Amino acid sequence: MHIPDGFLATPVWAGLDATAAPAVAYLARRAGRNFDEGRIPMLGVMGAFVFAAQMINFPVGVGISGHLLGGALLAQTLGPSAAAVTMTAILAIQALVFQDGGVLALGANVWNMALIGVLAGYLPLGALGCGRRRLAAFLGGALSVLAVAVVAIAELLVSGVRMPGPVLAVTMGLFFVTALIEGAITAAVVGAIGAVNPDWTSRPQAPLARKAMFGLGACAFLLATGGIFLASTAPDGLERLAGRIGLGERARVLLAAPMPDYEARWFSSAALGKAAAGMAGLVLIFVLTALLGKWLIRTRRKE
Amino acid sequence: MHHVTLDRWSRGESVLHRRDARVKVLALAAYLVAVATLDAGQQLALVACGALLAAGLLASRLPAGALLARAAIVLPFSGVFAIFSVLGGQPGRAVELVEKSYLSACAVLLVAGTTPLARLMGALESLHVPRFVVLVVQFIYRYLFVVSEQAQHMRLAALSRGEKGSFRAAAGALAVLFARSEARAEAVYRAMAARGFSGRIPQLGTPQLHPADAAFLIAAVGAAAIIRIAAGVFS
Numbered sequence: 232m233h234i235p236d237g238f239l240a241t242p243v244w245a246g247l248d249a250t251a252a253p254a255v256a257y258l259a260r261r262a263g264r265n266f267d268e269g270r271i272p273m274l275g276v277m278g279a280f281v282f283a284a285q286m287i288n289f290p291v292g293v294g295i296s297g298h299l300l301g302g303a304l305l306a307q308t309l310g311p312s313a314a315a316v317t318m319t320a321i322l323a324i325q326a327l328v329f330q331d332g333g334v335l336a337l338g339a340n341v342w343n344m345a346l347i348g349v350l351a352g353y354l355p356l357g358a359l360g361c362g363r364r365r366l367a368a369f370l371g372g373a374l375s376v377l378a379v380a381v382v383a384i385a386e387l388l389v390s391g392v393r394m395p396g397p398v399l400a401v402t403m404g405l406f407f408v409t410a411l412i413e414g415a416i417t418a419a420v421v422g423a424i425g426a427v428n429p430d431w432t433s434r435p436q437a438p439l440a441r442k443a444m445f446g447l448g449a450c451a452f453l454l455a456t457g458g459i460f461l462a463s464t465a466p467d468g469l470e471r472l473a474g475r476i477g478l479g480e481r482a483r484v485l486l487a488a489p490m491p492d493y494e495a496r497w498f499s500s501a502a503l504g505k506a507a508a509g510m511a512g513l514v515l516i517f518v519l520t521a522l523l524g525k526w527l528i529r530t531r532r533k534e
Numbered sequence: 535m536h537h538v539t540l541d542r543w544s545r546g547e548s549v550l551h552r553r554d555a556r557v558k559v560l561a562l563a564a565y566l567v568a569v570a571t572l573d574a575g576q577q578l579a580l581v582a583c584g585a586l587l588a589a590g591l592l593a594s595r596l597p598a599g600a601l602l603a604r605a606a607i608v609l610p611f612s613g614v615f616a617i618f619s620v621l622g623g624q625p626g627r628a629v630e631l632v633e634k635s636y637l638s639a640c641a642v643l644l645v646a647g648t649t650p651l652a653r654l655m656g657a658l659e660s661l662h663v664p665r666f667v668v669l670v671v672q673f674i675y676r677y678l679f680v681v682s683e684q685a686q687h688m689r690l691a692a693l694s695r696g697e698k699g700s701f702r703a704a705a706g707a708l709a710v711l712f713a714r715s716e717a718r719a720e721a722v723y724r725a726m727a728a729r730g731f732s733g734r735i736p737q738l739g740t741p742q743l744h745p746a747d748a749a750f751l752i753a754a755v756g757a758a759a760i761i762r763i764a765a766g767v768f769s
Contacts, residue, residue: 234641235608237634238615241571259666271666271733272726275673276719283685284680287711289704296699299708308712314742320670324678327646327654328540330607330639335566386556392615392631393622423709431716 232383233325233340236333240390247386248338254346255319262312270313270480277309278317289416297412302344302379303352303371304417308431309422318345339386343379351378352417364425364432365418372417373410380406539604541648543596550594550648554747555657562645563752568758569637572765574630579765580637586757587640594648601647605639612636651675656737665734672735677718685711 262274281301288296305314322340325331331428332340347457352375356367384402388394394402544551550558565586572579591598612635616628646654652672659668688707697703723731 235611235635236566236570236638237612237631237636244570255667256664259664263666270723271669272673272722273716273719274670276715276722277679278670278674279677279681280715282674282706283711283715286682286685287689287704287707288699289701290699291701310746316667316670317674319667320674323667323671327642328651328675330605330643333566333635333638334642335570335638336563388614393618393624393627394615395618395621415701416705417605419705420708420712423702423705424712427709427713428716431712456607458752477542 232379233322233332233343234336234343234386236335238390238392239336239339239386243386244335244339244389247342248335251338251341251346255316255341258312258315258346262310262316265310265312274309274313274320277305278321281305281317281321289412289419291415292414297416299416299420300372300376300413302348303368303375304420305415306349306353306375306418307356307368307371307421311349312359314353315345315349318349321345339383339428343382343386347382348379349373351375363420369414369418370412373414375427376406376410376413379507380410395452539600540647540649543601544650546595548593548595548648550590550644551570552746553648553669554741554743555653555752556660557647557743557747557751558649559646559654559661560751561758562641563695564758565641566638568762569634569641571762572634574626576628576765578768580630580633582761582764583637583758584633586754586761587637587644590644590754594644596644599757601643602640603691605636605643607610608639613627621746652735652737653741656741660741669733669735677722681711681715681718684714 281299281304284299284301284304286298288298290296302314305317308314310318322332322337322345326334326337326340352371354374355370356364359367359370381402384394384399390464417469421432565583569580569583572583591601609632612632614633619625619628619631641737649657657669659665688711692703692707
């Protein structure tokens with residue numbers, strides 16, 4: 232899910248870099264306020280833990296094994312702002328040292344994995360509270376993977392990277408399975424960590440912060456849903472958007488002129504439309520249930 | 535392990551190793567922007583970018599073959615999308631994707647291979663990247679291999695106990711790793727506090743811009759800018 236350099240159109244990477252920088256600076260200040268200086272080694276070692284955790288294989292079926300991706304686990308143990316900073320640092324190391332993800336694309340990857348992914352991973356905990364840890368962990372893990380996949384694919388599509396409809400449908404399917412695996416792993420690990428020391432998994436958050444985080448997360452989901460709808464169901468919309476932000480205009484005229492209908496055919500493919508609609512529906516259902524849960528909790532608290 | 539190569543490279547000695555880290559970061563940014571904003575049709579400019587990279591590689595005295603092979607890690611990803619582009623009737627776009635991603639990865643590796651990560655982070659801090667983020671990066675890098683080694687030991691130990699690999703056992707192993715990391719972080723913090731850690735990792739020596747650094751900056755950024763502008767004018 233790490234986007235390398237050279238894939239995103241200039242307005243996309245530049246815009247995401249320009250907006251990721253202040254977002255991370257804000258979260259860093261926030262995390263710095265909540266964490267005194269002494270907690271910095273904690274974030275560092277936990278970041279190292281996420282790297283190391285990827286070495287431990289989880290058998291999920293006949294001959295298949297998965298590993299933890301970690302965004303949701305970090306969000307639910309360190310809290311969202313500290314987790315976002317830690318994830319940003321992990322992405323920076325992956326880009327600089329491991330050539331996993333580009334440097335100019337770092338803003339995009341930070342948006343996808345450190346901001347949206349972490350918030351999506353935290354959202355269920357914020358909505359469900361600490362009462363149902365395992366369910367929150369499962370939903371968090373699954374949602375964070377789905378959210379990252381949806382925004383990353385939307386960014387690539389908006390940048391003019393072509394994916395044939397069937398391939399996109401298969402990719403979405405794979406991400407869906409990955410999301411379920413990540414959810415299961417996150418739930419199992421959170422449960423096991425809770426058994427070792429309950430303090431680590433039930434760190435309470437200030438109610439106001441939770442509300443703010445929840446709002447941000449919901450916005451991210453709506454944006455992602457909009458993005459995928461735009462990218463899949465409305466080829467005209469995508470073209471218009473591409474034209475408006477001036478990307479790939481020349482390239483498209485130059486390269487697609489011999490086959491003007493080719494792109495449109497991909498985008499109107501039935502399978503793709505269904506996959507995207509399914510994804511978007513899923514996300515919407517989640518947002519609605521989360522909102523409902525939040526409302527229920529609040530009314531119950533008042534009584 | 536994987537990292538040792540890059541660490542060894544970055545402690546080498548060459549014209550490029552001696553340059554100030556801030557200058558290298560700026561030059562890298564200029565180069566990446568130039569590559570990223572070129573169009574598929576501007577093959578000559580991409581070749582010029584490749585030549586610029588080759589010049590840097592020669593100046594760095596890093597093992598060229600090893601560096602080019604390491605950067606090839608991006609090729610599977612871009613290769614897949616290149617195939618989609620070819621199938622979609624955009625062969626030019628396919629070539630562009632592969633070239634741009636590979637050139638960018640090589641350039642990043644060239645800078646990371648000639649600058650120790652601590653220096654690189656110091657440079658980013660003086661270029662106004664938030665100190666908190668820079669510190670967390672330094673800490674992760676410092677403990678990355680320690681914790682990974684620990685995970686490796688736990689895996690080996692489980693295998694030698696005849697572990698068949700169950701989901702619950704793996705979750706338990708991760709929880710133990712989490713607990714050990716937490717304990718390690720506490721110990722690290724106490725040890726650092728005892729030695730007067732004030733929330734800032736001190737740099738050895740104050741970095742100073744030498745005339746050679748300025749010349750390098752002008753040359754590198756200038757070359758990238760000229761390639762980019764020439765590509766715009768002649769296309």
